[in-house]
Every structure is written in C-alpha cells, then in structure tokens.
Amino acid sequence: MANQTATSFFSRWLEVLFNYRKHTGSWAWILHRITGLGLTIYIMVHIIALTGLLKGEAAFNEEMALFTSPVFLFGEWLLGALVMFHSLNGVRIALVDFGNGARYHKQILAFVYVLGVLMVAGMAYLIFLH
Template identity: 30%
Template sequence: MRVAQRRMTKKARGFGSLYRGREGQWSWLAHRVTGVAIILFLFAHVVDTAMVGWGPGAYDRVVEVYHNPIVKLLELGLVAAVIYHALNGVRIMVIDFYPRANDWNRQLIYGTTAVFVAAMIPITYLIVKPVFLELF
C-alpha cells in the first residue's frame, strides 16, 4: 500500500505542476472552465437573441458584432468549449453509468481529447478562413 502510494505520488509529480492529479484532474478542470465560459456567454446570448423581438433594426445591429473578425476568433473558442464540454460530458456519463469503465479512465480521456482535436481541425479551418480573407 505504502509503496503503491509512493509510486502514485511520484508519477503524479512528474505530470504538470498545478494539481498533480494527472489526466483526470486536467479534464475535470477543463470541464469546469468550459462550463463557466459557456453559461456566462449564454447569459449574454439570450439577451442578444431576444433583440429579434424589437425588429430588424435592433437585431441586425446587435448581430453585426458576431460578424467582426476578432469576435470570430472568440466564437471559435466558444465552439471549442461547447464541443469539449459535450464530449467530456459523455465520458463522465460512461463512467457514471458503467462504473467499470473507470479502469480505462485515462484511455477514455485520451480518446475524448483525440475526438475533440479531430473535430476542431476542420471547424477551425472553416471559421478562421473567412477571418483571414477579410483581414488580409
């Protein structure tokens, strides 16, 4: 037991410095950060969408903000946050409803991250391309 614990601590120490909790801790942190980012954006987004109730003059002026190239880079961050939170949420549910899957938690985290990165490659291209065309 003591040996195993020492081994765990040693392993954990070599991986990042903030929490020393290895992959699980980082995915937990990422889930939290993306979640807070999404709900804070949502609070603003409900208000800006509600502007349609005041007609095209009001709504088109508000939505113009989203067409700004710099805002589109923030938009990319938002899309990434939603997709990561969704994929990681599936991993959490898999472990919650099939607790045995916890034994493959690390592999599931790498799998989730791989799917996330694979999804973000074409999405980043599609969102960033018009920004480049507009700026240069």
C-alpha cells in the same frame, strides 16, 4: 478586511491547485469546471444578445453584422473549443457513471483530446476559410 480574506482564500486555492498531485483525470476535472463556468456565463450573455429579436429586423441585422465581425468570429471559435471539450468530456463522465467507463476512462480521455483537437481544427476551417 474582507478583501484580505478573499486574497488568502484565493492564494490557498492556488496553493492546493498547484501542489495537489494530478493524475490523468485531474486535468479533465479542472478543464471541465473552467469550461463549464465559462459556458454558464456565455449562455446568459447569449440570452441577453437574443433579446435583439424583439427590436425588429433592422436592429437584429445590425446586431448580426457585429456578431459576424472578425473579433466575434474568433470568439465563436474559442467558444466552440470550450463547448467541444465540455461535451466530449461530459460524454466521458456519463460513460464512467452510467456505463463501464471506469475501466477505460484514460483511453476515453485520450480519445476526447484527439477528437476534440480535430473537431476544433475543423471548426476553424468552417469559420475562417469556408
């Protein structure tokens, strides 16, 4: 019963998500929440991971060796992409709310996408090739 309610809630959510007419800012809004939720989960994982510092140097180095393995480096890059979009779009939101950004929010969003892709490509260079 509870499961059925959850399913209908989710299908209704998907229906609204796909049928709602999306303007320029809608995708920024959707991406901002998805990246934000991801980052909230990540900061908790990060807090737990850093408790390794309490176990001394050997345990910490062992953890760091794991975190610098290829799979984790790829994760770091993915995380960098989430952070990059969320912070650039966050600056856009602050400009719209506190400044005169509502007049040119579409241009800022274009800037967010271009600068974001360039910075994430730069991160790939720093992480994988540097």
